[in-house]
Amino acid sequence: MSDPTPLSAADVAKVAVLARLNLTDEEVERFTGQLASILGHAADLAALDLSALKVTEHPLELINVLRSDEVRPSLDRAEVLSQAPAVADHRFLVPQIVGEEG
Amino acid sequence: MSARRIAAEVAAGNRRAIEVVEASLEEISTHDGELHAFTEVHAEAAREAARGIDAAVAEGRGVGPLAGVPIGVKDNICQRGRVTSCASKILDGWRPPYDATVVRSLEAAGAIIIGTTNMDEFAMGSSTENSAYGPTKNPVDPSRVPGGSSGGSAAAVGAGMVPLSLGSDTGGSIRQPAAFCGVVGVKPTYGLVSRYGLVAFASSLDQVGPFAQSVEDAALLLEVIAGHDPLDSTSLDVPAPMLVDRLDDGVGGLRVGLCRDLIEGASPEITAAVTASAELLAAAGAEIVEMSIPELHYGLSAYYLIAPAEASSNLARYDGVRYGLRVDAANVAEMNAASRTAGFGDEVKRRIMLGTYALSAGYYDAYYAQAQRTRTLIINAFADAYRSVDLILGATTPTTAFGLGAKVSDPMEMYLSDVFTIPTNLAGHPAISVPAGSDAAGLPIGVQLLGPALSEERLLRAAAVIEKGRS
Secondary structure, eight states: OOOOOOOOOHHHHHHHHTTOOOHHHHHHHHHHHHHHHHHTTTHHHHHHOOOOOOOSOOSSOOOOOOSSSOOOOOHHHHHHTTEEEEEEEEOOOOOOOTOOOO | OHHHHHHHHHHHHHHHHHHHHHHHHHHHHHHHHHOOOOOOOOOHHHHHHHHHHHHHHHHHHHOOTTOOOOEEEEBBOOTSOOOOTTGGGGGTTOOSSSOOHHHHHHHHHTTTEEEOOSSGGGGOOSOSSOOOTTOOOOOOOTBBBOOOSSSHHHHHTTTTTTSSSEEOOOSSHHHHHHHTTTTTEEEOOTTTTTOBOOOOSSSTTTOEEEESSHHHHHHHHHHBBSSSOOTTTTTOSOOOOOOOOGGGGOOTOOEEEGGGGGTSSSSSSHHHHHHHHHHHHHTTTTTEEEEEOOGGHHHHHHHHHHHHHHHHGGGGGSSSSSSOOOOSSSSHHHHHHHHHHSSOOOHHHHHHHHHHHSSTTTTIIIIIHHHHHHHHHHHHHHHTTTTTTTEEEEEESSSOOOOTTTTTTTTHHHHHTTTTHHHHHHHOOOOOEOOOOOOOEEEEEEEEESSTTTTTHHHHHHHHHHHHHHH
């Protein structure tokens, strides 16, 4: 497996957008150096030929378990909504989505 | 005093739970101004719970195995109606509408939750310096860190403010602070303890576990919290282990691997403590085998791709809509970003970005999939090792507790303090850190015992031998 290309400031700026984080130019610069250092440490993995191994996504061999389809108590709606930043008519309230300009 | 003895005396009516709680509150008021192990102390609720236990004893009703025992609970384990913030501004003031299953188990056992303990934000860190509440100090030397991310839980037990606490361990967050604070810390087998109500960091690695001043108390607490939970789809459907009754059975006939790769790079004093622990096990009848598992060296790199990848997905839920901080903006996307930018600290942002990058198109195979294959490599290497040994012995940490501020500016340097604890999490196995002396500066040293899945009973027996041999 070949080494991926080094991390650039443009990569970090793009990732921040994907992760819904606003970064200042100074933060982009600082995080680029730190993340490049961490990814540099992972170069030891890039040097391994692991093509014969499967990926491990989880330590247990999980199988899907379904409970019986019966009504059970759930969280108290008022208690849940009491923790939301904004609520209207028993629903979570967000800024307007429909009708926004592109 | 030990948790087991407190519970026995309370149950027998020889000691009142309210007195135990008052004594614990007194210790907290004496020490916690300086140490800051607790983010919140639930004094009145604890007193009320204690009176309930005392009334039950007086009326001859049965009480549980932790009757009247004060306990601290890490700030990422949901307590209904009480602030559970993961030491993050983004969850500041959040009061969960439900209890974690382990909280229910504690209460059913008669334990008294006396406070919520400090941590690195979202359990990301190795020093408890990444807390929105400010750092916790090491009870042995307050100029040093208690370790992390469960530093508050470790310091609370280390300082004697509570006999027990709960933490969580994703890459060493119970064992490393246990070593730094001179207490016992157990990372159980993945799936043995319910994660329902544990705020998710890296779901394939996270596990709740106990801190205690003794191996026996750790065993007692682990018995209480272990067991199948239908509310956690990753919970193992196995009976809760019997640990306390087997603690004195010794290590005769066990083969223990002294693992070079979990010792190399440790300070000379820590290396000597591991050797001395091996000698104690040998003297008790174990066969010590020197061994190497070179694949473990890849654990750190694999972990720092897998854990951030899972975190970037798990922490996507903090969007300013259903709970936690919202910073208003003109539209939803800007509100999401403004809220997350204001709510997350730098280490959390670093890991989210690292994980997002490792999962992004063009890099997924090179980073994330390669890390997942490395995880398989490490699991296979452990499986090979456990064909010839029953347990593995090594150091918990390369150094003893470092100074506050010493590693905050260099994330990679901070990550290296977890190099010996991470492989266990990747494999989903259990491990324990047990105190094994101190260095020239008087700072605690921990040694680590590792075992295959569901070997807790064997691990705790061996840890008890080391503990007894040193006393």
